[in-house]
Amino acid sequence: MGWIRRSWTAAEADEWTKEDVIAIILSPLAYVTLTLGTALSLLLRWEGLVTLGVGIVLTALLHWVIDPKLKAISEEYEQRQKEYLQQLEKTVRWET
Amino acid sequence: MVVFGWLDWLWVALYLLIMIGSGFFFYRLGKRSQSDFFLAGRGLPWWLPAASVYATHTATDTPMWVTGVIYRYGLSGIWYTFFSAWCAISAFVSTRIFRRSLAYTQAEWNVLRFGGLGAELIRGWMAGWQVFMNMFILGWVGIAMGKVCQFLFGWEPWVGLVVFSGACALYVLAAGYWGVVVADFQQGMIAFFIIVLVSLWGIAEAGGPLAIVQKLTAMGEAHRLNPVAFTGWFTGDFPVAWFLTMLFIALLGGFGMGTTIDWFAEAQRIQSARTVRDASYSIWWGSALVLIRNALWAVAILAFYVMFPGIENTAEYELGWFRLGFDFLPAGLVGFFFAGIVAIHLSTISTHLNLGALYATRDLYQHYVKPHASERELVWVGRIATLILLIGSLIYGLMMEEITSWLIFALWIMAAGVWLPNILQVVWWRFNAWGYLSAWIANLGFSWLVVWVLPAFDILPPLADYEQFWLLMVLGALVYLPVTLLTPPENMDHLVKYYVMARPLGWWGPVRREAERRGLLTPKTQPAT
Numbered sequence: 114m115g116w117i118r119r120s121w122t123a124a125e126a127d128e129w130t131k132e133d134v135i136a137i138i139l140s141p142l143a144y145v146t147l148t149l150g151t152a153l154s155l156l157l158r159w160e161g162l163v164t165l166g167v168g169i170v171l172t173a174l175l176h177w178v179i180d181p182k183l184k185a186i187s188e189e190y191e192q193r194q195k196e197y198l199q200q201l202e203k204t205v206r207w208e209t
Numbered sequence: 210m211v212v213f214g215w216l217d218w219l220w221v222a223l224y225l226l227i228m229i230g231s232g233f234f235f236y237r238l239g240k241r242s243q244s245d246f247f248l249a250g251r252g253l254p255w256w257l258p259a260a261s262v263y264a265t266h267t268a269t270d271t272p273m274w275v276t277g278v279i280y281r282y283g284l285s286g287i288w289y290t291f292f293s294a295w296c297a298i299s300a301f302v303s304t305r306i307f308r309r310s311l312a313y314t315q316a317e318w319n320v321l322r323f324g325g326l327g328a329e330l331i332r333g334w335m336a337g338w339q340v341f342m343n344m345f346i347l348g349w350v351g352i353a354m355g356k357v358c359q360f361l362f363g364w365e366p367w368v369g370l371v372v373f374s375g376a377c378a379l380y381v382l383a384a385g386y387w388g389v390v391v392a393d394f395q396q397g398m399i400a401f402f403i404i405v406l407v408s409l410w411g412i413a414e415a416g417g418p419l420a421i422v423q424k425l426t427a428m429g430e431a432h433r434l435n436p437v438a439f440t441g442w443f444t445g446d447f448p449v450a451w452f453l454t455m456l457f458i459a460l461l462g463g464f465g466m467g468t469t470i471d472w473f474a475e476a477q478r479i480q481s482a483r484t485v486r487d488a489s490y491s492i493w494w495g496s497a498l499v500l501i502r503n504a505l506w507a508v509a510i511l512a513f514y515v516m517f518p519g520i521e522n523t524a525e526y527e528l529g530w531f532r533l534g535f536d537f538l539p540a541g542l543v544g545f546f547f548a549g550i551v552a553i554h555l556s557t558i559s560t561h562l563n564l565g566a567l568y569a570t571r572d573l574y575q576h577y578v579k580p581h582a583s584e585r586e587l588v589w590v591g592r593i594a595t596l597i598l599l600i601g602s603l604i605y606g607l608m609m610e611e612i613t614s615w616l617i618f619a620l621w622i623m624a625a626g627v628w629l630p631n632i633l634q635v636v637w638w639r640f641n642a643w644g645y646l647s648a649w650i651a652n653l654g655f656s657w658l659v660v661w662v663l664p665a666f667d668i669l670p671p672l673a674d675y676e677q678f679w680l681l682m683v684l685g686a687l688v689y690l691p692v693t694l695l696t697p698p699e700n701m702d703h704l705v706k707y708y709v710m711a712r713p714l715g716w717w718g719p720v721r722r723e724a725e726r727r728g729l730l731t732p733k734t735q736p737a738t
Contacts, residue, residue: 124731127712128733129714133301133302133714136301137298137301137302140297140298140300140301140493141294141297141298141460143297143497144294144297144496144497144500145294147497147500147501147504148287148291148500148501148503148504149287149436149504150504151501151504151505152284152287152436152504152505152507152508153436155412155418155504155505155508156418156421156422156434156508156511157418157419157422158422158434172497179301179489180486183485183486183489183490184486186305186485186486187484187485187486187487190309190484190485191484194311197311197710198311201311201312201317201321204317204320204321205317205571205575205576205580206575206580206581207576207580
């Protein structure tokens with residue numbers, strides 16, 4: 114899976130990339146399959162068990178793809194958060 | 210009516226003691242600052258706001274509503290509950306953008322995104338609308354609890370409304386969002402356990418999964434087992450056109466902010482998460498639990514259907530899931546079930562008490578009345594706002610029967626005509642405050658015309674709800690797109706500041722290039738240093 118990037122610098126992670134697009138596609142598919150899979154599995158339908166299995170795999174894949182990027186974004190952003198919060202307080206007090 | 214033994218009442222008393230006690234346990238944290246009273250200091254790991262998302266969206270009226278659509282349509286009714294799937298895309302798009310803005314509320318985000326008088330008008334309108342909406346939701350959910358208590362114990366509806374909303378207000382007043390989120394975590398666990406227990410018990414009472422399938426087939430109702438049993442492309446109760454519209458609204462809505470009424474509560478949870486990553490996962494997993502819960506309920510309601518088919522009265526079959534618990538659970542467990550219902554109820558009430566107070570305190574009192582108020586004063590204003598919301602919700606709750614249809618209409622108009630502008634404000638740099646304001650104003654007029662006035666005079670045939678959605682979307686665009694393009698774009702300094710902080714997705718080319726020209730961002734073609 115070399116096509117999926119697993120190592121990010123802060124500036125690179127801030128950009129919207131194909132990993133985000135993959136997450137945006139996988140995520141609704143995971144929701145649909147988890148919902149239908151749970152309902153049909155409870156009725157002991159074989160297609161339900163298959164769908165639920167697909168949903169679990171999609172969920173794991175989604176996190177595998179997006180988690181390194183989210184970690185990089187978070188680490189970089191938290192360093193600047195204090196400055197942004199000060200700006201926010203100035204805005205609410207009409208100081209900017 | 211249900212008769213409780215001493216063990217049943219013990220469960221309820223213990224539960225209320227733990228919930229209210231936990232509020233007082235976090236009293237010291239809640240009173241430290243506005244940030245603590247409304248966002249738990251922005252320091253929560255993802256699983257706490259995720260539990261809160263799940264607990265909040267499991268209200269007393271939720272099992273009634275889910276039961277109603279599943280009893281009516283079978284498993285395909287599950288798609289009526291699929292609107293919460295907006296979080297699928299939001300978790301990785303609008304959640305990320307909103308968390309980076311650090312805005313306390315959606316109203317505050319509007320002044321970060323837009324500037325000048327237009328932005329202030331939006332903030333004031335949005336804050337007032339949200340205070341009203343939270344009061345309305347509190348009344349709506351509160352009276353649902355009153356009706357459940359009437360069904361169970363024969364109490365007058367106001368008793369259940371006042372007793373449980375009042376008990377909930379105790380820990381929200383004491384600890385603010387700290388109390389809400391900690392109680393939500395406990396309530397979420399109790400509620401999930403109860404939902405699993407009662408649903409599986411109901412399925413077993415119906416003879417088990419295979420018996421449900423066999424009985425539905427024997428009744429000539431096998432289509433109820435098919436989640437995509439469409440009634441045609443445009444005809445019947447469940448047309449393909451409705452299904453595709455629902456998917457369109459639910460999924461693409463995740464690119465925007467405020468595309469669903471749930472966004473406003475979720476926005477508070479997003480900002481209470483300690484990092485962008487925690488915010489994303491809290492929204493994703495909270496909604497995943499909601500969808501899985503709906504699936505569990507759906508099968509339990511199929512079980513109810515095979516045991517009690519042919520109920521015509523909506524109010525009667527909507528209580529189906531509650532009946533599974535109260536009719537079939539053994540003595541002693543019934544009280545535990547009721548404690549679970551109280552958990553479901555309190556989690557929703559506490560969220561909306563604190564959320565409405567947040568808009569009243571941050572966006573109305575601090576921004577427009579006393580900008581330099583101390584942290585201590587803001588916490589007290591938050592408490593007073595909570596109390597006012599509680600009293601207002603009790604009044605709303607008691608008059609809800611008369612106004613429900615009007616307020617459902619108010620919810621609908623909020624969703625339809627401003628759905629696309631709520632996305633455009635996130636993804637298109639050129640969309641400005643005047644375009645957004647004109648969308649709201651146009652939508653108020655068009656929705657009255659399309660839903661009420663024109664059909665009443667036979668100028669327009671009565672339309673299905675999905676047809677109204679598309680019509681309102683087109684009519685609104687005919688107003689806000691010209692307004693946007695005929696008025697100047699937002700100030701470039703303001704947009705650059707917002708872009709560098711929030712890094713939005715979409716059509717932001719000119720702003721991006723300006724940020725690069727000013728040396729605030731590295732051009733995409735150059736390696737980052």
